[in-house]
Amino acid sequence: MTPETQAPETQAAEQARPPKIAFMATCLVDLMRPSVGFAAVKLLEDAGCDVRVPQGQTCCGQPAWNSGDRANAKRLARRTIEAFEDYDAVVLPSGSCAATIIKDYPEMFSAGDRWRARAEKLAAKTFEITAFLAxxxxxxxxxxxxxxxxxxxxxxxxxxGLRSLGIKDQPRALLGRVKGVEVSEMVESEVCCGFGGTFCVKYPEISERMVADKARNAEESGAELLLAGDLGCLMNMAGRLTREGRPVKARHVVEVLAGMTDGPAIGEGSK
Structure with a gap:
């Protein structure tokens, strides 16, 4: 039955139903920083969403795809599509994983492959969390x-998040709605931190120079807290800040937006 043929009361019920959102935790959040997942779910529920965490979710396949392991990337993509395609939207606390689903999944399958259409449909309703909220x-x-x-x-x-999905104004706009938060822009905020997944393994000297610049720029901004939307970047930067003894802590932006900063910052020991 299409929306045009539904009874008015059925259409009204559908419109009143809260959106059923599938939350994809991502590997790093699941294994290294679950507090980010809880903060993200809180934000979605506070926004009136019916949030589900589908069973069977695993890695989105980004490391395999970027490393040329096309077979395993496609296998993980098919598994993700099956787990998430029946929801109104899919939301992730990671620009890199979201970009994999939105940009890379459709390219993994050739025209005429039945998985191509399913990948495109999933891509159209997948969002990084600050973009979804804003x-x-x-x-x-x-x-x-x-x-x-x-x-x-x-x-x-x-x-x-920036280059593949155009995410820049959204997190800043959301932070601007939190009374008492002042965003002090660092120099070269758009420059890579040097993590880049396997980039930091292949080119460690270059990676170390890049993250050293990022740590210095963060401190020189005068901020006490460094925020971002990708946990891989945050772990990389937090590690450098800690090793150099700089007075800047690191957190995922959703932790501040949800007001959930009671626990230790990234890289700190438990209190």
Whole structure:
């Protein structure tokens, strides 16, 4: 039955139903920083979404795809498509994983392959979380006031989110709605932190120079807290900040937006 042939009361019920959102935790959040996942789910639920965490989700396949392992990338893509395609939207706390689904999945399958259409359909309803909250649900609730210890922050624009998905204004707009948070832009906020997945393994000297520049720029911004939307970048930068003894902590942006900063910052020991 199409929307045009549904009874008016059925259409009204469908429109009143909260959007059924599938949350993809991503590997790093699941294994290294579950608090990011809980903060993201809180933001989505506070925005009125019916949030589900589908069983069977695993790696999106990005490392395999970027390393040339096309067979395993496609295998993981098919598994992800099957797990997530029946929801109204798919939301991830990662620009890089979201970009893999949105940009790379359709390219993995040739025209005429039955998986191509399914990949394109999933790509069309997949969002990085700050883009979803700012662009799709502009009235979404965020923390009314800055959590304790959060004041001046600076923001790193992760490569995949910025260059593949155009995410730049959205996290800043959301932070601007949290009373007491001041965004102090660092120099070269759009420059790569040097992580780049396997890039830091293949080219460690270049990677170390890039993250050293990023750590210095973060401190020189005057901010006490460095935020970003990709945990890989944050772990890389937090590690450098800690090793150099710089007075800047690192967190995923959703932790501040959800007001969930009671736990240790990235790279800190448990309190």
């Amino acid at each position: 662009d799709v649900l502009p009235d979404a609730k965020v923390a009314a006031e800055a959590p304790a210890g959060v004041g001046k922050v600076t923001y790193h624009d992760s490569c995949s």
